Amino acid sequence: MTGESNSAPTGRPAVVLLSGGLDSTTVLAVAKREGYTPHAMTFRYGQRHSVEIEAARRVASAMGVVHHVVVDIDLRQWGGSALTADVAVPKDRDVDQTANEIPVTYVPARNTIFLSFALAWAEVLGADAIFIGVNALDYSGYPDCRPEYVAAFEHMANLATAAGVQGTSRLRIHAPLQHLTKAQIVALGHSLGVDYSLTTSCYDPAADGTACGHCDACQLRLRGFADAGARDPIAYAS
DSSP: OOOESSSSSOOOEEEEOOSSHHHHHHHHHHHHTTTTEEEEEESSSOOOTTHHHHHHHHHHHHHHHHHEEEEOOOOOOOOSSTTTOOOOOOOSSEEEEGSSSSSSTTTTHHHHHHHHHHHHHHHTTTTTEEEEOOOOOSSOOOOOGGGHHHHHHHHHHHHHSSSHHHHOOOOOOOOOOTTTTTTHHHHHHHHTTTTTTOOOSSSSSTTTBBBSSHHHHHHHHHHHHHTTTTTOOOOOOO
């Protein structure tokens, strides 16, 4: 695990899961707006789109994150996803139908793993808030992005931590984008001054980080910017 500190704390600590993508970057901005001092956590888990780690570093630095850690977990050991195994990433699917099935880009238990690490860090920091950029409208059909999943994890977290058992504080999982469309997320980010040129969303980028423009993540992102009447500032292969 690596980490970096950019500034002194100014408000209540919160752990923000930061992938370097559009959603998590917007969530980071929301956490700051709500007065939290963000401690960002990024994962190097063997994902084929590892360029997102550098994007997360750029975002954390530009947005004044007090402490940014990159955690190493090798989920390639068992694969099970097009993002962690030698499986083709689907391209040019109908994104309006993606929520009706669980695609091969789903990484088994990924958000549970990520939130568990975030929970441990929150305990150490004395934080009562974890922010995650899951979305249940314009998303890829992942089961661990649903509102009932987030509520269940929050309930478990308060059963599993010292603060929860002792009643000294109650941890909350903040998922402020859960019921927003991608267009609404883009508009929210722009209202908060988010620089989306620092981000990346592509599941299958070129070696130089250029987005493919055809995977589910790219299509959802591009449609979000278009519907918001805005230009996506990142580079696409086509």
